[in-house]
Amino acid sequence: MADKNNQPIFVLSEDMVRDSGKKAQKNNIAAAKIVAETVRTTLGPKGMDKMLVDSMGDVTVTNDGVTILEEMQIEHPAAKMIVEVAKTQEDEIGDGTTTAVVFAGELLKQAEGLLEKRIHPTVIAKGYRQAAEKAQAVLGSIAEKISIKDEDIIRKIAITAMTGKGAEASKQVLSGIVVNAIVSVYDRKFERSDIRIEKKVGSSVEDSELISGIVIDKEKVHSGMPDLVEEARIALLDVPLEVRNTEIDAKISITDPSQMQDFIDMEEKMLRKMVDKVIKSKANVIVCQKGIDDLAQHYLAKEGIYAVRRVKASDMKALAKATGGKILNNLNDLSETDLGKAGTVENVVIGDEEMTHIKNCKDPKTVTILVRGGTEHVIAEIKRALEDAIGDVTAALKEGKVVAGAGSTESELAKEIRGYAASLSGREQLAVNAFAEALDVIPNTLAENAGLDPINVLAEMKAAHDKDKKWAGINVFTGKVMDAWENGVIEPLKIKTQAISSATEVAVMILRIDDVIAAGKPETPQMPPGMDGMM
Ligand code: ADP
Ligand code: MG
Secondary structure (H helix, E strand, C coil), rough: CCCHCCCCCCCCCCEEEEEEHHHHHHHHHHHEEEEEEEECCCCCCCCCCEEEEEECCEEEEEEEHHHHHHHCCCCCHHHHHHHHHHHHHHHHCCCCHHHHHHHHHHHHHHHHHHCCCCHHHHHHHHHHHHHHHHHHHHHHHHHHHCCCCHHHHHHHHHHHHHHCCHHHHHHHHHHHHHHHHHHHHCCCCCCCHHHEEEEEEEHHHHCCCCCCCCCCCCCCCCCCCCCCCEEEEEEEEEEEECCCCCCCCCCCCCHHHHHHHHHHHHHHHHHHHHHHHHHHCCCCEECCCECCCCCHHHHHHHHEEECCCCCCCHHHHHHHHHHHHEEEECCHHCHHHHCEEEEEEEEECCCCCEEEECCCCCCCCCEEEEEECCHHHHHHHHHHHHHHHHHHHHHHHHCCEEEEEHHHHHHHHHHHHHHHHCCCCCCHHHHHHHHHHHCCHHHHHHHHHHCCCCHHHHHHHHHHCCCCCEEEEECCCCCCCCCCCCCCCCEEHHHHHHHHHHHHHEEEEEHCEEEEEEEECCCCCCCCCCCCCCC
């Protein structure tokens, strides 16, 4: 007979799943390690690519950490937290996503060893935080200064970002384009979004070009319009040049045929009036976010005015920035002072596609890199590499500080942190040392991915750092130790500071979890009673 007082107590609903203590910890660490392991082989110039196939069968071939993780549709909650590290890195800089994830995974792997030695997670967390703080201080002191005048270094940053990516073969041409793009938009307020990237399949990567203005993926609306407008005065309109408002249903009752004619005449008059307003403003180009009526197109063509319609809101904003024009949502406001200016507006035909180039803007605050290349897959990967390069150059110039790559910075940090650990006592020393070990994962992986023996190279590198060669890194092509700075492997300081802070944060957060309480998956909704069998 069951004792009344010994009945099991259900605190959670039945379909909740709960993991606690060591089991929860082990499980979370294992999941995080798997994520890091997945992207690990892509790190560095000799990293491999991944082929991702989505549920629709679309293929992406990439080397880019965040792209891989986003496409993987990861479900494990701790693994998702690691993916967030990559996303933060992507949002903040645009590059260094693999580095951040691999480092976070290694911090947890090292922590696992400490947990087995019965060191409490809070001690590990504290040690990791102290080590990260020390790392930031060391980074600040070893970084070198740069400015917009150091074009040579800026170019090296762009090349480092693209090494080992699809863009590698054309890195000379592409890095030149990136440098020119940055120089032309650079001022104190510039953002990486001021350099836009447009893709067009066809021709070769070398034919990619920098356009000092904007490329809009729309053609002129009427064949009678000119293909080229010089000294363009551009009206940016967020109003339709149409009479009918298709969003509102209106009913017009017509009782005799003459009324129909009146109605058409009136519509024509209204459209004519709209076009007259444009003419009066002296605009010779219209970029319209909404529609343009056929008849209005005809009137505009007759006046030699170039027009595009249904342009994306983001393109409109970029155009306003590039041409100095103002986006108007009322035609009555249109005046000459609101018009944007560009050297040329051209209807460009590439292959069997047409688009509009708005070029040679005076002092553009936005420019466009038009990427060309053999196939959609090639161009997409080049675009990702260019985004990394632009992100890196922007981060470097904004902060004005850079460090050398090829594992040199991580090695130098590891050395300094080992020294710092020696000054500590007790169990935190072990955690700080573990942090230093975790930093070695970057040079280690670079060597491994290049098919080198990491043990030899790392020992040689450590010896060089002990002799105060702070930029001693791995030459992945020869397997020797090199001065990464002299060899032009240069990265923004921000890549490293961000990777260390977000990887440490997530590792500490995962370590401190000792209980995972998960709700069961919602079942497919039940049919309301009486409805079953109807479908
Ligand atoms: P992430 O997503 O972290 O940017 P990458 O695949 O771009 O990953 O690899 C970046 C790493 O490759 C950095 O540690 C960087 O220093 C290193 N690296 C880049 N170019 C070279 C080079 N020429 N020689 C050695 N290491 C390099
Ligand atoms: Mg990179």
